[in-house]
Amino acid sequence: MVKTLGWLAAASVAAGLVMAFGVAPREVTQGNVQRIMYVHVPLILASYLAFVVLALASLVYLVRRDEAADRVAHASGEVGVMFVGLGIATGSIWGKPTWGTWWTWDARLTSVAILFVMYLGYLLLRGTIEDRERAARYCAVLGIVAALDIPLVHFSVYWWRTLHQPPSLMKPGGFTGSSSILWPLLVNLIAFVLLYAYFVARRVRLLRAEAEAVA
Amino acid sequence: MSYARRALAVAWKDLAVERRSKETLNALIFFSLLLLFVFQFTLGGDRERLAAVLPGVLWLGFVLSALLALGRTFLVEREHDCWEGLLLAPGDKSAIYLGKLAGNLALMLVVEALVLGLFAVFFDIDLGRALPGLVVVVLLGTLGLAAVGTLFAGMTANVRARELLFPVLLLPVQVPVLLATVKATEALLLGEPLAAVGHWVKLLAAADVVYLAVSLLTFDVVLEG
């Protein structure tokens, strides 16, 4: 199963690259640097998926104490943090030529940065507790707290940036939603979701093998 | 022993220990004084900049004190080898959580009141009109910090690199509380009525409800044997 996922992921990544560089047009206002969006957006969206899965798996673990759920949460956390970190980095690389700056504290960037640090903490907690069962329990609790915190983070940051603020906030030269951009984006999104699934599946398999080796 | 009495017993014990040793309280007061002095040295001359930065610095002081206080929540149990006792306690362990929370709240509120008073005196800030609103905001904000902080303190009590892990886990999660309290304090100190920061207050209240509910439901899991 893992192998099939792997090949599927590889194929769709290849397709994604073709779409991003061969099919997608050169963007009118930003130029070719806009092509970074075909990795940046899928990375961020796939990381959101990872964190949703993490939250659900944590809940399942707390209720049923099923170790498989814990392994899924663990793997999803790893891949999620990696993806969101890369998402932030690629966004920053895109931002420098487009906005003139590597970083800005607008609502979206701030929220994603907080997300990154929160789930990095999740991984740190994992790494610090040696006892597998205790780590599973604690991380499940943290996973749920983090998930419940996300709407609070979203609103507080959004209000912080938009209320009593002059309306001339920098907005990314965003999509005008033309289909020539939409299809390459969709293909790449599917590619990164498949990549996520492949990495999680492989990591879970490794975690199970590690657990059995110790038993 | 009934639930409420168990919770009260935990809180009372902690406060009694604190009253005798005053370790944490002293550390927090000393730390707040330090913050006051540093603030004065860096911004004392410039009245305008001081006013602009005050809400942030005030809550920075509150948060750093909170980290100190909350981090020590289970210190007594750890140092005197009573941790097993906690794990083996019969009945609903969330009573322990509430007791610890109450103790932490009391400590934090005392220190915050002191710091606020000191700041008002030394920087000649007129708190008069803003005070009722400030009390509401400080209460809600402190509850939010303490609610999650007590839970995380339980989680990190027996973990390697506890002193590092605890703030790393707590602070990102508490960003909404920090944002809300600082922005609300800022507005209140500028003379705005509490109604003007209603959205922040509602956010704080919602956050408090969420944090308390989750902590009460999951504290048992944290203290499982």
Added chain:
Amino acid sequence: MPDNWGFVAAAYGLTAVALLIYWRRLAKKERELEALRRLKAPRS
């Protein structure tokens, strides 16, 4: 408008390298685990 291909390359390159490193880390751990398993339960 300059095309900034350098930035595009940096973004794609960074992503590729990071994913590759993770992939290789997984493969390495799998190999180590397999070696350990062979040691513990040698097949006849």
